[in-house]
Amino acid sequence: MAITKKKNGKYQVRVYVGYDHITGKRKTKYVTCETMREARLKEAQLITDVETGELVPDWDKSKVQKHYTFDEAYEEWFDIYKRQGRTESTVEKTKYYFEHYLLKPELFGGMYLERMTRKEVQKKVNKFIPTLVTSKTILSYAKTVINWAVDNEEIECNDNPLEHVQMVQAKKMPKRDVRYYNDHQIKLFESGVREFYNNEPAFVAIYTILIRTGMRIGELLGMKWKDVDYEQSIINLHGRMSLVHGVGKYEHGLKNGDDSRTIEFDKTTFNCLKVWQQEQRLNTLSQGKPITRDDFIFNYSRDTVVSRLNAFYGWYNSSHSEMLPYLNIHGFRHTHASLLLSNGVDLKKVAERLGHKDITITANIYADVTPKARREVADKFSEIMGDNV
Structure with missing residues (x-):
């Protein structure tokens, strides 16, 4: 407790009020007065307030709770x-x-x-x-x-x-005819795509890449020409096209939080990309705006990719004797993974190719991978038991 005269002629009263229970620091109340007499009266009042509990430090005050909406x-x-x-x-x-x-x-x-x-x-x-x-x-x-x-x-x-609420049954997702294609169906699909998009190499490349790499649609639409390494036949994914307010927006990094992912591609994908790149180069040159390494490979929206796929199904099933069940865009990713797993590719390698952060994600999604894989499990057990097959 003290009274000091400041340079401006006024008097400052300093009274100790306690310790902060969290920081352990000493806390003091300061009051400025015009005269010494006023300062002494204020000092006496503050001391009394501390002793009677009238002056309570902020940290000792009960938190005022709000009526929050x-x-x-x-x-x-x-x-x-x-x-x-x-x-x-x-x-x-x-x-x-x-x-x-x-x-x-x-x-x-x-x-x-x-x-x-x-x-x-x-x-x-x-x-x-x-x-x-x-x-x-x-x-x-x-x-x-x-x-x-x-x-x-x-x-x-x-x-x-x-x-504490009891969760009732949520609305169920409409059951799809198929979640992924088998090896016969995917060959029919690829053959049909090449026929339907004979003069549109961009869409041949789009559906070929989705089938043969297992990448997400956002990753495909976020690819730039600089991401493609033809010499090593690899694609280096660094970003994706996400929907923001219903509009595609490029975002760096991938869905699982990784900065990048490398995907090897086969000869068929190589050829599709080359054909589309040559077509795009000729189109842009004729417009006086040649493509660069920083340009997106496919300048299409998700809606366009989906609507063109629907158009393909309508054409295929009306002009072919063997029908193709409808498969959505993400179904091609499932197809890619299920065919690899059912043909003996290691689960960890498939998880890395799909960009799953945790191998258990892949295992959970493809627990019932295909009828072919389930048949192999049954046959293997029969073999272990020494049955005559």
């Missing part, structure tokens, strides 16, 4: 979330979930978190979950926001009602 909690949580190094496409997808579902009155928009009862939340969840295939994923974001508010003691409750 779900929307307010989301705004604060999302401000941190978007600055944690996630890709722009991931951040935009998360924002979409909130703006189109979670912040709507039908779910949690405008609700005070401390007033959310399990019964009320359960009713909302029961109505929402069956409406979407991704409903449970969307609700997991809501749970994260509420946990964040509870952990930061921002609301007057110590529990998250979403931790």
Whole structure:
């Protein structure tokens, strides 16, 4: 406790009020007064306030909890979330979930978190979950926001009602005819693609690369000519084309977090790329804008690749005696992996080629790889038992 006269002629009162329990540093209250008499009176008052408990250090004060709405909690949580190094496409997808579902009155928009009862939340969840295939994923974001508010003691409750709701059955994904092609079907598909796109080498190259490398559609559309090494027959992937606000945007790095991945390609892929590069070179030269190594190999959107694939199926199944079941774009990646695995290629090598961070991801996806592989398992067991086959 002390009173000192400052250079400006005023008097500063300094009174010790305690120690910070976390840092251990001594804390002092300062007050400036005009006269010595006023300073002495203020000093006496502060000492009394400390002794009677009227003057409580900030760190000893109870935290004032807010009556938070779900929307307010989301705004604060999302401000941190978007600055944690996630890709722009991931951040935009998360924002979409909130703006189109979670912040709507039908779910949690405008609700005070401390007033959310399990019964009320359960009713909302029961109505929402069956409406979407991704409903449970969307609700997991809501749970994260509420946990964040509870952990930061921002609301007057110590529990998250979403931790206790019973999850009803979500909307099921429509069952596809096939998840991937067998070796006979994929040969029919390749033959049909060369026939249908006889004068469009770009699309021959697109579907050939998807089939024969197993790369993702975003990786394919993010390829640049400098990524192709013809001498070693390899493609060095460094980025991908992601959807941001429904528009393709190039992002450095790959989906699994790796900076790059190298994929070896075969002679058929080599020839398709060469033919398309020559076609593109002639087209751009005629326009006075020759292609460079930094140009994208395929300047098409995902929608275009998908719509042209649908057009192919319509043509093929109306003009051939043997029908090809519809397979979506990602199905070519599944086809590539399943054919490799069912023909004895090591699981670890397939995982590396697909760009799976963990081999268990590949194992889980292709646990039932193909009928051919399942037959081999049964036959192997019979062989072990010494049966006469």
